Amino acid sequence: MADSGLHDIPSVYEPSLFGTYSKKIGMWLFLLSDSLTFGALLYAYSYGRISTPDWPTPFHSESIINATIMTAFLLTSSLTMVLAVRASVNGDSKAQRLWLLATMLCGTGFIILHGREWSKLIAEGLTLPMFPTVPGQEANSEFVNVSKNVPQFAATFFGLTGMHMLHVTLGVIYLGVVALRRKFIPILLVCWLVAWLGTPSYSPFHYGAHVLLIAAIVCTIILWLKPKVYDSSDVEVAGLYWHFVDLVWMFIFPLVYLMSAKIL
Amino acid sequence: MDTIQQALAERAAEQQRHHGKALFFWVWGALLAMTAIEVYLTYQHMQPKSMLTILMGLSLIKAALIIGYFMHLKYEVSRMKWLTMCSVVACLILMTIFFFPDARRIIDLGVK
Numbered sequence: 001m002a003d004s005g006l007h008d009i010p011s012v013y014e015p016s017l018f019g020t021y022s023k024k025i026g027m028w029l030f031l032l033s034d035s036l037t038f039g040a041l042l043y044a045y046s047y048g049r050i051s052t053p054d055w056p057t058p059f060h061s062e063s064i065i066n067a068t069i070m071t072a073f074l075l076t077s078s079l080t081m082v083l084a085v086r087a088s089v090n091g092d093s094k095a096q097r098l099w100l101l102a103t104m105l106c107g108t109g110f111i112i113l114h115g116r117e118w119s120k121l122i123a124e125g126l127t128l129p130m131f132p133t134v135p136g137q138e139a140n141s142e143f144v145n146v147s148k149n150v151p152q153f154a155a156t157f158f159g160l161t162g163m164h165m166l167h168v169t170l171g172v173i174y175l176g177v178v179a180l181r182r183k184f185i186p187i188l189l190v191c192w193l194v195a196w197l198g199t200p201s202y203s204p205f206h207y208g209a210h211v212l213l214i215a216a217i218v219c220t221i222i223l224w225l226k227p228k229v230y231d232s233s234d235v236e237v238a239g240l241y242w243h244f245v246d247l248v249w250m251f252i253f254p255l256v257y258l259m260s261a262k263i264l
Numbered sequence: 265m266d267t268i269q270q271a272l273a274e275r276a277a278e279q280q281r282h283h284g285k286a287l288f289f290w291v292w293g294a295l296l297a298m299t300a301i302e303v304y305l306t307y308q309h310m311q312p313k314s315m316l317t318i319l320m321g322l323s324l325i326k327a328a329l330i331i332g333y334f335m336h337l338k339y340e341v342s343r344m345k346w347l348t349m350c351s352v353v354a355c356l357i358l359m360t361i362f363f364f365p366d367a368r369r370i371i372d373l374g375v376k
Contacts, residue, residue: 019341
């Protein structure tokens with residue numbers, strides 16, 4: 001890839017070592033550091049699994065099908081994201097916005113399915129000490145013993161998938177800001193209210209919904225301090241983040257779900 | 265954006281324009297097909313070791329497709345490709361060297 005031509009442009013700065021613009025290099029550096037965060041979590045999960053002989057395999061066929069649909073949502077969202085980037089470099093702002101919204105829709109579908117899966121597992125007794133007790137939960141629920149005998153499973157499962165879910169949520173918000181800018185803030189606030197008031201008080205999502213409120217405040221400050229029209233480079237950088245979230249799931253899905261399947 | 269940044273962004277956009285939509289649909293199809301294979305294998309009751317080897321192999325191929333085509337790294341300059349990938353792989357290899365022998369040692373010691 002020739003850099004000639006770019007070096008002739010007069011500027012006070014040195015030409016880019018990596019042959020691309022600094023926003024993109026910045027995002028790559030962030031993603032490299034984030035990959036080590038997820039690497040550490042995946043290693044912690046795998047370490048626990050290897051060193052614990054009676055590691056549970058709690059995922060029935062229903063959970064595997066649910067996780068497969070979630071994977072399909074994420075893969076499709078990556079395709080729509082690529083199409084959004086393509087539309088943005090072609091200057092087609094309407095198509096760009098539509099593809100970004102399609103990506104957000106797939107991401108939201110993933111979060112809802114994942115939330116449903118978490119709620120089901122928690123109702124069946126797979127829980128963390130920090131989660132409130134589910135009222136009416138029977139002492140002989142399927143996973144009560146798992147949480148007591150192999151606490152590493154619940155800790156690493158919720159830690160890893162929760163971190164990923166947080167990344168997907170922030171990714172949807174990031175894309176919402178790029179696609180809709182200030183118009184996205186009221187939508188985000190409505191989503192926060194729906195998630196907060198629509199979930200029972202014993203659900204971890206009841207207080208987890210406040211991530212949306214914090215994000216709305218941060219986005220408002222950013223958009224107020226630096227209002228701008230996002231160009232194709234911003235869409236491409238947002239796309240890098242989104243594809244990374246998809247990439248991480250390609251390891252979580254087989255390691256956590258498929259390797260712990262209980263298919264009868 | 266200063267002039268150089270603008271020029272670099274323009275060049276990146278120019279590179280993106282050269283890829284046909286069909287390529288992305290092929291990559292997406294391949295990713296979905298590999299996911300279907302993974303799920304199919306889950307229902308075949310394979311030995312965990314062979315299952316893990318195949319699943320991780322497929323995951324690495326899927327990761328390479330996402331990084332190369334969707335994240336566009338295949339079309340970046342060599343310096344960018346090598347520095348980013350080598351640094352991550354080196355860190356993950358270090359984690360593997362330190363963590364996994366220790367996890368095996370715990371089983372060998374019979375700690376329950």
